[in-house]
Amino acid sequence: MNAATVKNGPARVGIGGPVGSGKTALIEQLIPYFVNRGNEVAIVTNDLVTKEDAKRLQQSGLLAPERVVAVEAGACPHTVIREDPTLNIQAADRLEHDFQNLDLILIESGGDNLASTFSLDLVDYWMFVIDTSEGDDIPRKRGPGIVQSDLLVINKVDIAPYVGADVDLMVKEGTEVRNDKPLVLTNCKTGQGISEVGDHIIKNVLFN
């Protein structure tokens, strides 16, 4: 979490991680979590080639479609969340202007590699989502996404036995390389671990 957390306006939370790790599924679980506690939420997605993630969220019925905005990445997902986040900032500014009671804007990166990080001008807090099927050696590979994110989410814990992943090892090594910064185990298909992710967001950027 950076110093910008104390600014006015909705909290901006980034969600990064490799392709297929479950970023959109995590958002689909987080929306009802926050809506049910009375928070106003909007989403910015950075689909790479299609608008599939944005459409999936717009058609989910979880939020009014106009609260989900897609920003094109021009081929490189990390470019628009780190090197030049201008259009994402603009999209978040626009949502903030159009929906003045917003509490939270979730900004979903396109799927990227372990070196992916968010500009501190774009987000107040960011999460990195990996999953067990990518291999249980991912945490000890120490990519900036793994090490620097405010919260590491290890998703698809339910399939770990079938892909030969040792979840306990992932937790141990993830905790070590992150110097005890938090990590959460989730199954975004069933909702396992979602309230814990939500609680971290509340504690660190919503403050209520």
Add this chain to the structure above:
Amino acid sequence: MNKQEHILALLQHGDSFFPSGAVSFSWGLEMLKQDDFVSSKHDVESFLTNQLAERWAPFDRVVLAHTFDQSDAIDDVIKIDRLVECMTLPTELREGSKRLGAALCSTYAKLGVAKAEQYQQLIFDDAALGHLSVTQALIWKAIGLDKNSVLTLSAYNFCVAIFGAALRLGLVGHIDCQNSLTKVRTLISDYIALPVTDIENIHAFTPNADIASMRHENTGTRLFAN
């Protein structure tokens, strides 16, 4: 600002490191590639030189120059902005110009440029449209650049945007891009030296890019916003 500082300012504001949002736009090139109209570095160069000749020089350059001259008369600037809207028919080119113009205002407002903040508010209030060439002239003048520098930056940024898109589309290599950027210097210099027409006479004729942009609106597979 002295001459040395002016050079440094040009480097800073013309650098692709400067956060402008331009990386998400191909200005028709992505669709032209998908349709096999552009498939080599020569095609990219032809696309760019045609855009400079038929769009940037008779349209954007004139808009930039007039906005620069009238930057203190904000109502006149808004009229130029509306003219750009009326004269840019393809939706994605028109919306792309406004998205980047608004993004430019947003970035410079955060950098403390009062003119950018003022125009950003007009855009938020739907009192101004915020087309790119209009906001470039307004803001770059406000930070102390002269008119020649503003025109140069605009043309250079456009070239870099096209070559950057071409690079990521796999049409050119990075050495090709640098060679081409060197080649178009003379062309850009010649266009900048042309007399500026009345604002009512702005015109553009880029049918390939315009049609590609319109086709791009309905494509399901895309990397770029236009």
